[in-house]
Amino acid sequence: MEKYMPILAIFFDAIIGDPRSKLHPVVLIGNLVGLIESKLLMPNYPSIKKKYLGLLLVLLVLSTTYSAVWLIIYFLETIHPYAAFIGSAILLSFTISPRSLAEAGEEIRRYLVQKNLEQARYKVGWIVGRDTKKLDVSEVTRATVETIAENIVDGIISPLFYFAIGGVPLAFLYRAVNTMDSMVGYKNEKYLDFGMAAARTDDLFNFIPARITAMLIIISAFLLRYDAKNSLYSIKRDAHKHPSPNSGYAEAGVAGALGVRLGGLNYYGGVESFRAYMGESRNNLSPVHIRQTVYIMGLVTGLFAVAILLINLSF
Known part of the structure; x- marks a missing residue:
């Protein structure tokens, strides 16, 4: 039965979505990260000590997450094999987010089509870290497309990949890796040293899934009658330009498939940050590209x- 679990998990995600609850497993993982960080990180610690404590954070969070999920499934197995199967599929659905990505993209697209730029800026601010108050239609579209593309790896392919090789506990271990990176994996004064282990672990875990995603984006572009050849070309030319060793594969692949240019000048807290360009501007970015990116994401998932x-x- 476990063979069918990814498809069932995608079905549950489509039905249940990503419930906003304090008891959501990913929220609980985030609370665990925050709790351990508050006990370990002190601003006056020397750099080397922060690095070791950051490694300790990774080890504690990963071991706790894996053990907790393994125990939950073991408990369900003592009740009935079907309880374990359904429960595991529901748990796996919490590690992926195709529905929430699609809903976020569609909501932003709808506001842009309705020419409600202020609300579109507000909503895109929920899914990106950059400043959004001055973005025009093209830049709101770019931010949305980039986020959906990047999250094809983090929010879908990576958790399913680790499920495939190690079951639901390993899928959750990956989700813990990704959650830590999103919380402490920043190159700023506070987290440069302490978050290094979390950031490097996330890079390592996403290495293979990112490249699988790139291949699936090319195939999806062909099936959807987008530009598969240009998708491949953009990946080969641009993926390595991204500051992340992995995120560029999905972003460059989507940019090439849609004939748009991603990357460019962003602002974070009013500070300029230039992101290398991905793809070529054959088409002006418009709300339709958000929907096309969602189509690519859905087909890649399937x-x-x-x-x-x-x-x-x-086997």
Whole structure:
């Protein structure tokens, strides 16, 4: 039955979505990270001590998360195998986020189409870290497309990849890695040293899934009759330009498929930050590209779930 779990998890995500609850497993992981950080990190600690304590944070969070999920599934197995199967599928659905990404993208697209730029700026501010108050339609679109593209890896392919090789506990271990990176993996004064282990761990865990995602984006572009050839070209030319060793693969792939240019000048707290360009500006960025990115995300999700199923059925 476990062979069908990724497809069932995607189904549960489509039905349940990402419930906003203090008891959501990812929220609990975030609370755990915050609690341990508050006990370990002190501003006056020397650099080397912060690095070691950051490594300790990673070890504590990962071991706690993996053990907790393993125990939950073990408990469900003592009740009934079907309880374990359904419960595990629901848990796995909490590690992926295709529905929430699609809903966020569609809501922003709808506000842009309605020419409600102020609300579109406000909503895109929920999913990006950059300043959004002065963004025009093109820049709101770019921010949304970049975020959805990047999260194809973090929010879908990586958790399913680690499920495929290690079950639901390993999928949650990945989710803990990604949550830590989003909380402490910043190159600022506070987290440069303490968050180094979390950031490097996230880079390592996403290395293979990012490249799988790139291949699936090219295939999806072909099936959707976008520009698959240009998607491949953009990945080869631009992916390595991204500051992340992994995020550029999805962003460059989507940019090439849609014939748009991503990257450019962003502002964070009023401070300029230039992100290398991905793709070429054959088409002006417009709200339709948000929907097209969601289509790519959905097809990539389906293709990977089917690939896992076929591999499992062959063994």
